[in-house]
Amino acid sequence: MLSRLQQLCAQFDPFRIDAFLVTFPPHLRYMSGFTGSNGVAIITKDGAALITDGRYSVQVREQVRGWKILITQGSLFEKIRAQRLLKPGMRVGFDGNTVLYSQFLALKKMFPKVKFLPKADVVEKLAAVKDANEIAKIRRAVEITDTTFAEILPLIKPGVPELDIAAEISYRQRKHGAEADAFESIVASGERSALPHGRATFKKIANGELLTLDFGAVYEGYHSDMTRTVAVGRIKPEAKKIYAVVRSAQEAAIEAAKSGIRGKELDAVARGVIRKKGYEKFFRHSLGHGIGLQIHEQPRISVMSTALLVPGNVVTIEPGVYIPHLGGVRIEDDVIIGETSCEVLNRSPKELLVL
Numbered sequence: 001m002l003s004r005l006q007q008l009c010a011q012f013d014p015f016r017i018d019a020f021l022v023t024f025p026p027h028l029r030y031m032s033g034f035t036g037s038n039g040v041a042i043i044t045k046d047g048a049a050l051i052t053d054g055r056y057s058v059q060v061r062e063q064v065r066g067w068k069i070l071i072t073q074g075s076l077f078e079k080i081r082a083q084r085l086l087k088p089g090m091r092v093g094f095d096g097n098t099v100l101y102s103q104f105l106a107l108k109k110m111f112p113k114v115k116f117l118p119k120a121d122v123v124e125k126l127a128a129v130k131d132a133n134e135i136a137k138i139r140r141a142v143e144i145t146d147t148t149f150a151e152i153l154p155l156i157k158p159g160v161p162e163l164d165i166a167a168e169i170s171y172r173q174r175k176h177g178a179e180a181d182a183f184e185s186i187v188a189s190g191e192r193s194a195l196p197h198g199r200a201t202f203k204k205i206a207n208g209e210l211l212t213l214d215f216g217a218v219y220e221g222y223h224s225d226m227t228r229t230v231a232v233g234r235i236k237p238e239a240k241k242i243y244a245v246v247r248s249a250q251e252a253a254i255e256a257a258k259s260g261i262r263g264k265e266l267d268a269v270a271r272g273v274i275r276k277k278g279y280e281k282f283f284r285h286s287l288g289h290g291i292g293l294q295i296h297e298q299p300r301i302s303v304m305s306t307a308l309l310v311p312g313n314v315v316t317i318e319p320g321v322y323i324p325h326l327g328g329v330r331i332e333d334d335v336i337i338g339e340t341s342c343e344v345l346n347r348s349p350k351e352l353l354v355l
C-alpha cells in the first residue's frame with residue numbers, strides 16, 4: 001500500500017506538475033497528520049515540507065514525521081520563498097476549491113516564474129478511500145451517535161424546546177467520547193421538520209408532530225452523520241405515509257450501494273422509489289455524501305455525480321420528503337461501500353418510533 005504522499009506524487013506525471021501545494025486544514029491533516037488551523041504544505045517527489053506559525057511549534061513536531069518542518073512568525077508564503085522550496089520553472093498544483101483567490105494572487109506575485117495550476121479534488125479523491133484505521137474511527141463516531149440517540153428518546157416530550165434536545169445531544173455525545181459535534185445539530189419539529197436543515201430553535205415540541213433529528217459526532221477527527229425522524233404522539237396519516245416512502249427509498253438505496261455504481265445511479269434508486277409514490281418534487285437534495293475528516297466530502301451521491309463508488313468509500317444515504325406545513329421525514333445512515341454490498345454502520349432503529 002502506497003503512503004498518502006506516494007499516492008499524491010503518483011498523480012504528478014498525469015497532471016504534468018512538479019509539486020502540490022496544500023493549505024486547507026482537513027487536507028493538511030490527511031496528508032501529514034497536522035491538526036493545526038494554519039499551515040501550508042509543499043509536496044514534491046523529493047520530499048514534503050510543512051510551514052506553520054509559532055503557536056504550533058511543539059504540536060507540529062509531535063504530529064508530523066518525515067517532513068521538513070518550518071516555523072515562521074511572518075507570512076507562510078514568504079517562508080516558502082526564503083527557503084527556496086519552489087524553483088523557477090516549476091509547475092505547482094493546488095486545490096482550486098479551497099485556496100483563496102487572494103492567496104492565488106499573492107503566490108503569483110511572489111513567485112513570478114512558477115506556474116500555479118488549479119486541480120480539483122486531488123487530496124479529496126485520495127481521502128475518499130478509507131483505510132482500516134480510518135474506518136475504525138468512523139465506526140466509533142457512529143457508535144457514539146447511536147448510543148446518544150437511544151438516550152435522548154426518553155427526553156423527547158411535548159413542551160420540551162428543540163434547543164434542549166440539541167444541548168442533550170452535545171452533552172451526551174461528549175460524555176460518550178466525542179471530541180465535538182460533527183455539525184450544529186438539526187432538531188426540527190412540526191412544520192419546521194419540512195426544513196431539511198432546520199437548526200434547533202426555542203420552539204417547543206408538540207403533540208402530533210414529526211421531529212427530525214440530524215446529528216453526528218467527531219472521534220479522532222472522523223465524523224458520523226445520522227438522521228432519524230420520530231413521531232410525537234399521534235401523527236396525520238399522510239405523515240405516516242411519507243415516513244413509509246422515505247424508509248423504502250432509503251432501504252432500496254442501501255440494497256443497491258456497492259462498488260461499481262455511480263453516484264447518480266445510486267441517487268436515482270432512491271429518487272425512483274419516491275417518484276413512484278408521487279413525492280419526487282418534495283425530495284430536493286442529494287442522496288448522500290462521503291464522510292471522513294470532513295462532514296461533507298467525496299464521493300458525492302447526487303443527480304449530477306459521476307463518481308464511481310469503490311470499496312472503502314464511506315458515505316451517507318439520506319433521502320427525505322418535505323411537505324410545507326405538514327412536515328418532513330429524513331432517514332440517514334452511514335455505510336461502508338464493499339465489493340458486492342455495503343455495510344450499514346448505524347444500529348438505531350428505522351421503524352417509525354411513536355414517542
Ligand SMILES: [Mn+2]
Pocket residue numbers: 225316318332
Ligand atoms: Mn448527511
